[in-house]
Amino acid sequence: MTTGEAATEKASRTGASSVTYRGATKRYPGAETAAVDGLDLEVPAGEICVLVGPSGCGKTTAMRMVNRMVEITEGDILIGGDSVREREPARLRREIGYVIQETGLFPHRTVTENIGAVPQLLGWKKDRIHARAAELMELIGLDPALGDRYPAQLSGGQQQRVGVARALAVDPPVMLMDEPFGAIDPINRERLQNEFLRLQSELRKTVLFVTHDIDEAIKMGDRIAILHDGARVAQYATPAEILMDPADEFVEDFVGADRALKRLALMRVRDISLWKAPLARAGEATAEVRARLAEPDVEVPYALLVDERERPQGWLSGRDLAGERVPERPDSPLGPVLELDDVMRDALADLLQGQSQYAPVVDARGRIDGVLSVEIISEFLGSPEARSEERGAAERPLGAEQPGG
């Protein structure tokens, strides 16, 4: 097998190609400055690279240069090592998925016909197009019965799903997505983002994703390129690196003062070291429980009632422990129960919403693993690692909420 064949086989197996900008420049006639000024960027195959920046920074232009919707003035862009400049634009575009904010669905075509648009251009047989459309509709969570509907008969979220399905129709190695979820209400946007991430974990396409929303960038990106004017790269790194170590003031400003909080969105409860609560079982002698609470290194000043499989049942109050034996029903309610896989930001929200200082954290089987407290989170946010910048304004309100007891 030649190396060429090997590369082809690898590409077809992973279904993705790298995208490399090599000093790619776009200069519009009559404009003083270049819209995209010598962009160098390497997007590894199978990753989502988010291009983010203020409006007018050239992020969309940079993205549209890949499928030559915008012609490259100087430099080049390589897809899997091949220059896009040597390709015939229409043919090139058929091999690159294209999703835009306004969906751009064909109003006069049914959902199936929309999804089948590129396959039709490539001369697929009707049966194959229908089968592929049905397959994709299932993949993106659309009822295949909607196949005969027209776009106007779908909700905004459904339309955007069709837009994504249409871009995936011929299994392109590269996808371009220009603010694909920008016009969708927040609840559905979140759903679509999650669905796309789930899809991407299976498909592993190389995705160039344009947004102006840093939160979306952090959520969607394997890597984020933060761009200034002229699509100059201010920082190109993973979301965690950008939040922890912004390259300069521009990035800091763009990421926002609440970047410590944003980091919580990237973490799961299992990523932080939890406290241990003294455990108690129904029928146990309260004296033993009280002894455990009195130990010097105890972190949680309340005992947690668990059942025989160590599933948390409730917090024991002083009154519960006043008797001889631990009661079956605790005095105070359990409050929020978190899971190890919960996102930290959501866990914090649960804690604050439940107005409790402590929440038991359980594993996938519901067994107690530890206790998360507001204090743990605020200590984490206050740690040198999280406080690498001085003006962490967002951290202070949290610190203020530190429980006094």
Place this chain on the structure above:
Amino acid sequence: MASGALIAAVGQVGEGFFKERSSDTLPCQSKPSHLFCFDWARENIDRFGTPTLQHFEMVVVAVVVGFAIAFALALLAHRRRWLQPPLLAATGVLYTIPSLAFFFLLLPITGLGRTTAIVALSAYTLQILYRNTVAGLANVPESVRDAARGMGLTDRQILWKVELPLATPEIVAGLRIATVSTVAIATLAVFIVAGGLGTQIYGGGNLTFPTSIIIAGTIAILMALALDLLILLGQRVLTPWRRAVRA
């Protein structure tokens, strides 16, 4: 010189009518106040057959020719935007020429008869057909065009598979107006001896005997309505997505 020929031509036409009419025996003459003479209508209904066919043919040919020209101009202007204002102005000027004047202006070139009528009638359809086609193409949402291009449709494919289907309602709207108005204007073709329902409207004794006008007028109205309906049905078949109800 040319005007002399014109006057002579019109004279001939008038004479033709007069002769035609004078050879008829007119019933209901004892009661001229009658708007409509059923006896006459019953006896003379046959005489409307040929003019109706002529009229229909003239309208259809004129609209088809007009549409072909307007469509080609619109496609050209769609590609080359700078052509849009001059073409709109040119078709607009044609539209403002009074119909009779237009017919007579063409006489020295195309002579009396059907050709002149069709040339003039086609010219009248250009304005509305051209303008609606250009507007229809321009109203295709930019996002749809962008997506089509981004998916790898060529310009020609975008035009035929996306833009023209989406412009169909506007194009058809123009076609309906053009057809209906052509049915009306075609009645004037009689003045250049092109036949049609006009022969039964502008006849010699018709001012005092309106039965023929009423019949010919009614046929013209029915023809306009029928053609309008036919085109509308055609549009419904061509644009099924327009009827799809929002879920």
